[in-house]
Amino acid sequence: xxxxxxxxxxxxxxxxxxxxxxxxxxxxxxxxxxxxxxxxxxxxxxxxxxxxxxxxxxxxxxxxxxxxxxxxxxxxxxxxxxxxxxxxxxxxxxxxxxxxxxxxxxxxxxxxxxxxxxxxxxxxxxxxxxxxxxxxxxxxxxxxxxxxxxxxx
Amino acid sequence: xxxxxxxxxxxxxxxxxxxxxxxxxxxxxxxxxxxxxxxxxxxxxxxxxxxxxxxxxxxxxxxxxxxxxxxxxxxxxxxxxxxxxxxxxxxxxxxxxxxxxxxxxxxxxxxxxxxxxxxxxxxxxxxxxxxxxxxxxxxxxxx
Numbered sequence: 001x002x003x004x005x006x007x008x009x010x011x012x013x014x015x016x017x018x019x020x021x022x023x024x025x026x027x028x029x030x031x032x033x034x035x036x037x038x039x040x041x042x043x044x045x046x047x048x049x050x051x052x053x054x055x056x057x058x059x060x061x062x063x064x065x066x067x068x069x070x071x072x073x074x075x076x077x078x079x080x081x082x083x084x085x086x087x088x089x090x091x092x093x094x095x096x097x098x099x100x101x102x103x104x105x106x107x108x109x110x111x112x113x114x115x116x117x118x119x120x121x122x123x124x125x126x127x128x129x130x131x132x133x134x135x136x137x138x139x140x141x142x143x144x145x146x147x148x149x150x151x152x153x
Numbered sequence: 154x155x156x157x158x159x160x161x162x163x164x165x166x167x168x169x170x171x172x173x174x175x176x177x178x179x180x181x182x183x184x185x186x187x188x189x190x191x192x193x194x195x196x197x198x199x200x201x202x203x204x205x206x207x208x209x210x211x212x213x214x215x216x217x218x219x220x221x222x223x224x225x226x227x228x229x230x231x232x233x234x235x236x237x238x239x240x241x242x243x244x245x246x247x248x249x250x251x252x253x254x255x256x257x258x259x260x261x262x263x264x265x266x267x268x269x270x271x272x273x274x275x276x277x278x279x280x281x282x283x284x285x286x287x288x289x290x291x292x293x294x295x296x
Contacts, residue, residue, distance in 0.1 A: 044184050047222045057236050058218035065188045065214055086204055089213040091242040099234055
């Protein structure tokens with residue numbers, strides 16, 4: 001159900017459909033946090049006091065970013081360089097339930113929120129959130145990121 | 154290792170030591186390579202200028218990274234698992250080479266059985282006081 005849409009409802013429906021379709025086609029992704037990559041990340045943010053077997057909690061969105069890109073680009077240019085003129089991450093609500101460990105296997109599951117129109121300094125946007133869940137080998141949820149995104153259509 | 158007195162001495166209204174960050178363009182480019190960024194909002198100056206921005210935008214993903222780092226600097230890496238929730242709202246653009254300052258404070262402390270919950274809020278501003286993002290954090294310590 002689309003709420004209070006002033007944006008072109010056809011475009012919003014199409015956006016929602018394409019995102020949902022791509023998420024279904026990509027399915028659940030296997031991930032394995034890599035020690036070297038996370039080491040480089042800690043170096044970039046100058047977190048010298050953080051080392052160990054647990055993935056830095058600041059890394060969670062760097063972890064999910066490649067999936068966001070896959071969702072936006074899968075199926076050719078219709079979505080990202082066609083329908084969507086700009087894509088902005090405007091906020092997140094992250095819940096840490098269990099620590100993510102380096103070199104262990106995890107699954108990344110993605111869901112979508114309902115589309116909602118939002119207005120910003122740059123005009124009207126369609127807001128659809130990615131709901132990322134990182135699950136461990138027992139399918140226990142370790143981290144949830146409600147990743148709120150604006151789409152300029 | 155933080156002393157036990159660290160937890161005992163926490164008070165509502167207490168400020169968390171600020172963190173000043175210069176978001177170096179070179180560092181941000183390295184980050185974009187690390188995460189294989191493709192969004193032109195973070196890569197193409199020509200693209201973003203057409204949308205009315207001055208320069209490429211530093212991604213929320215990267216800016217977010219500094220919030221847990223700031224908290225870990227304060228609570229110690231040994232307490233990383235006490236970070237339970239981080240909510241963040243990006244309000245204004247941060248551009249490469251901008252300086253940002255994270256400030257925050259404890260807003261609420263609750264004790265329940267063997268747990269101590271610390272709610273904190275933060276805001277991130279440029280040196281001219283423009284707020285660029287803000288949010289809150291929940292820490293839960295076993296006592």
